[in-house]
Amino acid sequence: MYYSKLSNILNDINTILVPKVCFGCNTHLHKGERLICTVCRNQLPLTEYNFIDENPIDRIFYGKVLIKKANSFLFYTENGIVQQLIHYLKYKNQVQIGAFLGDWFGQNIAENEILKDIDMVIPVPLHKKKLRKRGYNQVDLFGEHLAANLGASFVKNALIKTTNTKTQTQKNRLYRWKQNQDQFMVVDTKQLQAKKILLVDDVLTTGATLEACANALLKAPDVEIYIATMAVVP
Numbered sequence: 001m002y003y004s005k006l007s008n009i010l011n012d013i014n015t016i017l018v019p020k021v022c023f024g025c026n027t028h029l030h031k032g033e034r035l036i037c038t039v040c041r042n043q044l045p046l047t048e049y050n051f052i053d054e055n056p057i058d059r060i061f062y063g064k065v066l067i068k069k070a071n072s073f074l075f076y077t078e079n080g081i082v083q084q085l086i087h088y089l090k091y092k093n094q095v096q097i098g099a100f101l102g103d104w105f106g107q108n109i110a111e112n113e114i115l116k117d118i119d120m121v122i123p124v125p126l127h128k129k130k131l132r133k134r135g136y137n138q139v140d141l142f143g144e145h146l147a148a149n150l151g152a153s154f155v156k157n158a159l160i161k162t163t164n165t166k167t168q169t170q171k172n173r174l175y176r177w178k179q180n181q182d183q184f185m186v187v188d189t190k191q192l193q194a195k196k197i198l199l200v201d202d203v204l205t206t207g208a209t210l211e212a213c214a215n216a217l218l219k220a221p222d223v224e225i226y227i228a229t230m231a232v233v234p
Helices: 001-017 036-041 056-060 081-091 095-108 128-134 142-151 173-180 208-219
Strands: 069-075 120-123 159-161 184-186 194-206 223-230
Touching: 036 223, 056 069, 056 223, 069 095, 081 095, 081 159, 081 194, 095 142, 095 223, 120 142, 159 208, 184 208, 194 208, 208 223
Parallel strands: 069 223, 120 194, 194 223
Antiparallel strands: 159 184
């Protein structure tokens, strides 16, 4: 009891000395709030798509690659809260944001019967040079927490990126498609044989990167590919 009270006191002192702020609006967080304040959480633009009904995320991949189902958790808009969260996650080493979104989205999609038999969650990989420079793959914790909520295995190194390219966020779909061809390789196709795989990424724009990853995974026999991303650009 004494140590529990002491721990609470120390936590309160630490919060006063180094106040935690919301990644959305930079206001101080209150007790019980985690990473973003209640106001920003309520303003997050959830897509409210699911893994049962056909949705606009599915249609991105129609006629391009064989995807069973696809979904995104949030809408990504310029200068919005989601862009702020992804920026902190991707460039400011705030990896806990990935875990936060993975748990929230994971709890939502765990209710969908269609994903109850997912075997593996696999992240879109970074090239080893970019990984060494950044120090982490921003998608890893998101994928780990999705896997935990789905009772699946998180397989971090199933895919590798074979070439290092500059950021493609401002490029059109044709350019990105050309750049992504044959950039990804499966390490061990036998490991993936007859598995239901959930491929995960941060932001879905044109879908070219995910398409290239899916095509690499489909070289394994009898696999089924599902896609989940933190956000999608409308």
